[in-house]
Amino acid sequence: MKQKINDHLNDIQDFRTDSSEQIEAFRIKYLGSKGILKQLFEAFKEVEPSLKKEIGQSLNHLRNSATDKINELKGSLEQKQSDKKVYGDLSRPGESVQLGARHPISIVKNQIIEVFSRIGFNVSEGPEIEDDWHNFTALNLPEYHPARDMQDTFFIEKDPDILLRTHTSSVQVRYMENHKPPIRTISPGRVFRNEDISARAHCIFHQVEGLYIDTDVSFADLKQTLLYFTKEMFGKSKIRLRPSYFPFTEPSAEVDIYWGLETEIDYKITKGTGWLEIMGCGMVDPNVLKNANIDPEIYTGYAFGMGIERIAMLLYQIPDIRMFYENDVRFLEQFKSVV
Numbered sequence: 084m085k086q087k088i089n090d091h092l093n094d095i096q097d098f099r100t101d102s103s104e105q106i107e108a109f110r111i112k113y114l115g116s117k118g119i120l121k122q123l124f125e126a127f128k129e130v131e132p133s134l135k136k137e138i139g140q141s142l143n144h145l146r147n148s149a150t151d152k153i154n155e156l157k158g159s160l161e162q163k164q165s166d167k168k169v170y171g172d173l174s175r176p177g178e179s180v181q182l183g184a185r186h187p188i189s190i191v192k193n194q195i196i197e198v199f200s201r202i203g204f205n206v207s208e209g210p211e212i213e214d215d216w217h218n219f220t221a222l223n224l225p226e227y228h229p230a231r232d233m234q235d236t237f238f239i240e241k242d243p244d245i246l247l248r249t250h251t252s253s254v255q256v257r258y259m260e261n262h263k264p265p266i267r268t269i270s271p272g273r274v275f276r277n278e279d280i281s282a283r284a285h286c287i288f289h290q291v292e293g294l295y296i297d298t299d300v301s302f303a304d305l306k307q308t309l310l311y312f313t314k315e316m317f318g319k320s321k322i323r324l325r326p327s328y329f330p331f332t333e334p335s336a337e338v339d340i341y342w343g344l345e346t347e348i349d350y351k352i353t354k355g356t357g358w359l360e361i362m363g364c365g366m367v368d369p370n371v372l373k374n375a376n377i378d379p380e381i382y383t384g385y386a387f388g389m390g391i392e393r394i395a396m397l398l399y400q401i402p403d404i405r406m407f408y409e410n411d412v413r414f415l416e417q418f419k420s421v422v
């Protein structure tokens with residue numbers, strides 16, 4: 084009898100299956116009303132009294148082993164079935180992962196940074212919430228200066244004025260305050276102007292401004308840098324500088340690039356002239372250098388600033404500036420292939 088019990092124990096231990104029918108057959112075999120255990124307990128009645136204790140314990144152990152085995156097999160079968168519900172068919176080919184795309188503003192911003200970093204410009208950033216000094220006064224725009232109206236401002240607090248920066252020139256002031264020339268930096272960032280929203284203008288947009296200060300920096304240096312930029316960025320090699328006015332530069336100019344008149348779109352975006360205005364620039368006004376504790380007798384510099392949206396609209400033929408901020412996936416998806 085002992086030998087039989089041991090054989091059954093081994094049989095139970097070795098039993099493996101993941102079919103519920105086989106588990107049920109196993110249960111009937113051992114624990115059913117005509118099962119092995121029933122028969123063994125029947126035979127147990129005939130066992131000699133001196134062996135009863137030992138054999139009784141073995142029989143109980145056998146019954147517990149069979150019950151445990153059945154529970155264990157049922158448990159793992161259920162687990163497998165619920166895994167299947169979660170993962171489905173594990174041998175099925177994978178679903179393709181939806182890749183996101185970089186926002187066109189980021190793409191163009193990175194391109195601009197890349198072009199200027201090749202000629203030694205570093206990147207500087209500053210706060211979007213500014214004080215009056217860094218956004219206006221230090222840039223040669225004292226209180227009541229009429230040119231303050233050129234940039235309709237969102238004020239956060241009055242006296243002292245705290246505002247949303249209207250241009251990234253504020254970053255240049257901060258940079259000059261904290262660094263000694265030579266300075267070669269570009270400042271990309273978000274700017275805010277209290278303007279009506281239309282297809283061509285928005286109250287939030289992005290700029291990149293450049294600043295170069297050293298001894299003997301001339302207007303010719305500025306022109307050459309701008310020419311390099313337009314060649315690299317747009318593949319166009321004709322620019323013109325029109326006299327303009329900015330309080331922080333003197334002389335100041337507006338930069339046009341010759342876009343050409345090859346297609347109907349060229350006619351449309353250049354209004355039939357072939358020329359496109361892309362940025363403002365000029366030689367840093369000596370007052371601005373003084374305000375940042377840079378000696379204008381020793382140093383000169385140039386600065387320029389452009390809107391990133393405007394350049395992105397040109398490069399990708401985007402007709403409406405509002406598309407940048409709507410987060411419409413159908414629009415954003417189109418930039419997947421651009422890194």
Ligand code: PHE
Pocket residue numbers: 249250251252292329332363364365386387388389
């Ligand atoms: N800050 C000017 C603007 O926002 C752009 C500019 C920058 C012009 C630097 C000249 C020099 O329009």
